[in-house]
Amino acid sequence: MKKYEKIRNIMDRGCKILGSDYAILGGAMTWISESNLVSAMSNAGMFGVLASGAMDGDLLKNEITLTQSKTDRNFGVNLILMNPKLHDLIDVCGEKKVSHVILAGGIPDRDLMEKIHSYCIQVFSFAPSLSVAKRLFKHGLDSLIIEGSEAGGHVGPTSTMVLLQEIMLNMTEYPIFVAGGILRGEVFACMLQLGAVGCQLGTVFACAQESLAHENFKKALFRANAKDAITPVQLDKKFPVSPVRAIENIGTNEFIARQKEVLQKFEDGEVSVEEGRLSLEHFWAGALRRAVQNGDTERGSLMSGQIVGIVKEEKSIQDIIDTILTEAENFLKVIAARALFE
Numbered sequence: 001m002k003k004y005e006k007i008r009n010i011m012d013r014g015c016k017i018l019g020s021d022y023a024i025l026g027g028a029m030t031w032i033s034e035s036n037l038v039s040a041m042s043n044a045g046m047f048g049v050l051a052s053g054a055m056d057g058d059l060l061k062n063e064i065t066l067t068q069s070k071t072d073r074n075f076g077v078n079l080i081l082m083n084p085k086l087h088d089l090i091d092v093c094g095e096k097k098v099s100h101v102i103l104a105g106g107i108p109d110r111d112l113m114e115k116i117h118s119y120c121i122q123v124f125s126f127a128p129s130l131s132v133a134k135r136l137f138k139h140g141l142d143s144l145i146i147e148g149s150e151a152g153g154h155v156g157p158t159s160t161m162v163l164l165q166e167i168m169l170n171m172t173e174y175p176i177f178v179a180g181g182i183l184r185g186e187v188f189a190c191m192l193q194l195g196a197v198g199c200q201l202g203t204v205f206a207c208a209q210e211s212l213a214h215e216n217f218k219k220a221l222f223r224a225n226a227k228d229a230i231t232p233v234q235l236d237k238k239f240p241v242s243p244v245r246a247i248e249n250i251g252t253n254e255f256i257a258r259q260k261e262v263l264q265k266f267e268d269g270e271v272s273v274e275e276g277r278l279s280l281e282h283f284w285a286g287a288l289r290r291a292v293q294n295g296d297t298e299r300g301s302l303m304s305g306q307i308v309g310i311v312k313e314e315k316s317i318q319d320i321i322d323t324i325l326t327e328a329e330n331f332l333k334v335i336a337a338r339a340l341f342e
């Protein structure tokens, strides 16, 4: 019997879409998902995704080239829709023959997806509701990722459990990956049995041996419990800010103060909603960099999902994947054995 045979059978569709051995995406993480981590993920059989959150075209081109020099396997590039250089970044992905683009931070329109398709690149994106998910597929989306509010980083308001029922179970003919709060192989297997084509994980890989995140950042995550990974409040409905899940620290309070400042400027007509939101995005990117690169765990942003409560040690990517697949395989064997006795 082939290793992981049962789980391989139900991951097959996702593996074909990704061109990987396992239908596990390593979700893009700004400042963390760089060439070393992403190539290590793809070389280990999963699907790495480069984060471009803090990049211009030249930086992205360099990072893609570096990644391609370290792996000949597929990997994706995460593009943030509100990035003013978005079109340049798409051109770079086309020029560098990237296979998949994962759009985040908004809802892409048909024209944008057509532009990406013109480079023969597959387009993935996120959706917060069933109607948006349907519209995205109608406009040409290749695969959807539903990401619940348990996840680390920028999140929507709805949990993975609810998105599964609202979106995925109503669209089982479409390719959907699930993200947010997934780590154990048993849960990974359940997602696939419910109809997902694969899962995307982030927090656990930020803490992997191959992640260049500062050791202070990793240690802070290992110490944290699920309840420590919070989303600071939005101060005013008139000025919507996307919630960001991170471990509570002084930086979380500084975000509230910054939000107050931006809100005031917005009310005084000094900035538009878009400008204000962009400045808050810069705040998060700067704070995340301080934590990830400088190890500032007090004022830096310790972005992580609620799953952080069960991420307790630094493991290699291979070890993380093998554990997930072994747990998934054993779980499926138990289910199959039970069925024999029924």
Ligand SMILES: Cc1cc2nc3c(=O)[nH]c(=O)nc-3n(C[C@H](O)[C@H](O)[C@H](O)COP(=O)(O)O)c2cc1C
Residues within 6 Å of the ligand: 026, 027, 028, 029, 030, 032, 051, 052, 053, 078, 104, 105, 147, 150, 151, 152, 153, 154, 179, 180, 181, 182, 200, 201, 202, 203, 204, 206, 302, 303, 304, 305, 306, 307
């Ligand atoms: C530190 C950190 C940074 C992240 N940055 C991004 C990002 O730049 N773009 C993005 O689409 N998602 C980002 N995410 C979300 C991840 O790609 C992934 O979807 C999420 O972590 C999955 O949920 P989990 O944390 O429960 O595993 C980030 C997550 C973390 C923990």
